[in-house]
Amino acid sequence: MNKSVDTEHVSECTVCGTTLIYGGTDKEQTCTFCGMLTYSPIYCPEGHFVCDTCHAEGALDFLNRLTETETSTDPIELVDRAMTHPSFKFHGPEHHSLVPAAILIAMKNRGVRRHDGSPITKDIILEGIRRGFKIPGGFCGYAGTCGACVGAGIALALYLDSTPKRATPRLQAHRTTSNALALSQDELIRCCKRATYYGLTAAIEVLKNDYNIDLGPVPSLQSCVHSERNPDCAMDECMYHVASMAT
Secondary structure (H helix, E strand, O other): OOOOOOOOOOOOOOOOOOOOEEEEEEEEEEOOOOOOEEEEEEEOOOOOOOOHHHHHHHHHHHHHHHHHHOOOOOHHHHHHHHHOOOOOOOOOOHHHHHHHHHHHHHHHHOOOEOOOOOEOOHHHHHHHHHHHHOOOOOHHHHOOOOHHHHHHHHHHHHHHOOOOOOHHHHHHHHHHHHHHHHHOOOOOOOOHHHHHHHHHHHHHHHHHHHHOOOOOOOOOOOOOOOHHHOOOOOHHHOOOOOOOOOO
């Protein structure tokens, strides 16, 4: 089947634009594009389903290319450019890979080495992208954690060469994810852009406070430029919305 995606369907069904159903339990579904049989609680009432791989395919290609071409040292600039790229949907698992990619690319371009003194290479960044993509879409509502927040922990895990058997690096990776999740306790429904900023904030702060690595400021309040694309935007309840601190 030829893939035909309407790029205006930024937060709903990427095939027809119908509002997606976020069910309570998994159901068997077949991807409209690749035919893969899988299980997901998220589906289109018109019968369409797009698996995570097809959903994020173009975005992952874009992130992979950034490992070779991107020269910015600012993770916020990297993230904002990626989130306006045509391949990035408004919501989706590509954001889980975006956080570690932006942090690690910025570190590499600043000449920052890993904690053991080894360089941050293209392969290290690609590993961060792969780990982020293992986190399914909808994780924030179905698994009690957020993929973009876990992305912050992935970045620290790769910086520290964390494994399940290395106590302190494992602790620091967990702490970074925990800090991002603490920010996400905002009582708002999901927004992958907001969650990405939380992940960036946690990683930037841990790297600066614990390892004296300065990647620049954290995302600014009232800095979001994506509100008009999000039909579920929390508006002034979100700290990043341009009117959130008005009055």
